[in-house]
Amino acid sequence: MNPGCPNSGCNYFQKNTFCKKDGYYLRKDDSRQIQRYKCSACSKKFSRATGTLEFGQKKRRINKTIFKILSSGVSMRRSAIILGVHRTTIDRKLVYLGQKSRQMHADLLLKIGTQKVERLQFDDLITTEHTKLKPLSISVAVDARSRVILGAFVSQIPAFGHLASLSRQKYGKRKSYHKESMMKLFEKITPVVSPYAEIKSDEHRIYKEVVREFFPNADYKQYKGEKAMIAGLGELKKNGRDPLFAINHTCAMLRANINRLFRRTWCTTKKPKRLEDHLAIYIAFHNSVLLS
Known part of the structure; x- marks a missing residue:
C-alpha cells in the first residue's frame, strides 16, 4: 500500500489517492533499495523514509x-x-x-x-x-x-x-x-x-x-x-x-x-x-x- 502525501498544504494530505511510484534510490547507509513516490495532485516527491524518526540518519546499522x-x-x-x-x-x-x-x-x-x-x-x-x-x-x-x-x-x-x-x-x-x-x-x-x-x-x-x-x-x-x-x-x-x-x-x-x-x-x-x-x-x- 502506497503511503499518503506528506505535504500539509495538499488537498490530499496523508491520503494516497493520487500517490504513484516514482522510481527508487539505493540508500548507502544500510544498502537498502528505497521506493520513491510522487503525489500527482501537488507534485510532492517523497519516499517511505520521509517523516520517520530515522529520516536523515547516516548510521542506521548501529541503532x-x-x-x-x-x-x-x-x-x-x-x-x-x-x-x-x-x-x-x-x-x-x-x-x-x-x-x-x-x-x-x-x-x-x-x-x-x-x-x-x-x-x-x-x-x-x-x-x-x-x-x-x-x-x-x-x-x-x-x-x-x-x-x-x-x-x-x-x-x-x-x-x-x-x-x-x-x-x-x-x-x-x-x-x-x-x-x-x-x-x-x-x-x-x-x-x-x-x-x-x-x-x-x-x-x-x-x-x-x-x-x-x-x-x-x-x-x-x-x-x-x-x-x-x-x-x-x-x-x-x-x-x-x-x-x-x-x-x-x-x-x-x-x-x-x-x-x-x-x-x-x-x-x-x-x-x-x-x-x-x-x-x-x-x-x-x-x-x-x-x-x-
Whole structure:
C-alpha cells in the first residue's frame, strides 16, 4: 500500500489517492533499495523514509546495537569506543532511541489496557544531577504480576540529611517537584490499572494522598521500609520475605543496567532530560527483551 502525501498544504494530505511510484534510490547507509513516490495532485516527491524518526540518519546499522548497549550498564563514552563512532553520535542516538522507545511503550500500554493490571507496586529511586547536592527522584510503577514497568518520571527534589544545608549554601533553595511527578505517573498508568487493584508501596507521606485521588476504591497497603541486604543497595532487602519485592528488584535492575544510576560512578547525569531518554530506552528493552 502506497503511503499518503506528506505535504500539509495538499488537498490530499496523508491520503494516497493520487500517490504513484516514482522510481527508487539505493540508500548507502544500510544498502537498502528505497521506493520513491510522487503525489500527482501537488507534485510532492517523497519516499517511505520521509517523516520517520530515522529520516536523515547516516548510521542506521548501529541503532539496534546501541539500544542493547545503553541498556546493559555501558557508558556513552565507552559505547562510542566499542562501536567506533564519535561521542556526539551516541548522544544523538540517545535522543532518537528515547523517542523510539516512548512510541514502543505507548503501544505496549494500549495492549495492556485491554487486560487491566490487578497488582501494582510503585516507589522512588534517588539519583543525582551532577552532584549529590542536587538530587533527583525517579518515580517508578511496575505490574507486580508480569514485572512490566508501566512508567517512570524524573523530578527535582531538594537535598536532605546532612547535605541539605550545604546544598542551600552552594546552590540556593531547591524546589521539589516530586508530587507533580507522581501525579504525572498516575495519570499515565490509570487507563491500564484496574480501579480495584491491589496497590503496594512504602510509607512515604505523599503516596497515600496520590493513590486515593486516582484509585479511591483500590486495596492500598503501605509497608515500613526494610534494611538493605548490603550497605548502599537499598533496593535489595535484608528480610527474607519482601512484600515490595517486584518494585525493589525492578529498581535494583535499573541501577545495575543504567550506567548513570550506579552508586559509585563518575558517569553522572548532567541533564535530567537525558536521564529521561535513557530510562525510556531501558524500559523498552526491559519490557520487550528481558521479559519476552
